[in-house]
Amino acid sequence: MSESKQREGFIPAGLVVQSLRGVVEGSLHIAGDVEQAALQAEHICLTESGTLKDGQIEAQSVMIDGYVTGVTFTTPRLTAGANARISDCVIEMGSPTGCAIHEDASFEGDVRISVSRKGGGQQRPDTQREGQTVVAHDEAHLVIPGDDEPDPHWAAKTPDISEAEQDAEIPLGG
Template structure:
């Protein structure tokens, strides 16, 4: 085996692992059950028989085809397959285009998906935040005072539909 090949890990169906902590260099496939996880790096695949409960995962790519609950995922790419059952999880993504969710995937309980774009603004590792003053009743000078009435617009759009 070449030294440049990344190592893959596998937790087989029927095996229960508690307190899985570490750094992924390659791909970890979970077909068994993992409780209390703290992982970083690489790619994580939870197969259709895989179960992951409670913890935090920071990975380059996460593929879910099994059941996950009470896990926080931080990843630029997440895929939830048809058999995915995701419950009470937080999914933090850097880009909304890196998320693929099959129409038969199931979300239960409190599942939050957030997108945070990290740029050069602010200190390293600091997430930019908006400041919204509470109780500000002053009208915004940049917002028009009256909204134009477009209910009786008399222009038709010429939109080709192909064919």
């Protein structure tokens, strides 16, 4: 095998693999069923017929077009295709711009997507101004109002619902 050829792994449809652990040099395409995975790879592709249940996946890019449940993904790039069904997963990303979700993708249960900027731009120490905290960052300066200042984005006229005159009647079906 030549050095220039991309190494790839493949789990075919119909194959059930339990407790899949290891490091994959290159890509891993999953068309079968994988349970309890602990994988590191450059690229993970879960096809429409593939399922991935319980585990931790760390990859440079993840493409989901099958069913995933109970998995924690750590990746800078995640794509959820039209047939993706993602349930009770955690997706840890390095950038908010690395996520593409097709409008027909399905999310169920507790799916959490978090962004951490490990290795991101250099951060400078926080500074204090009168009643505010300024968080300095190479790309942005965020001003966080102090507790005693009104939020300028909050609507000026917020209805007072503390003294409702009557209860709402909501039909519950029957």
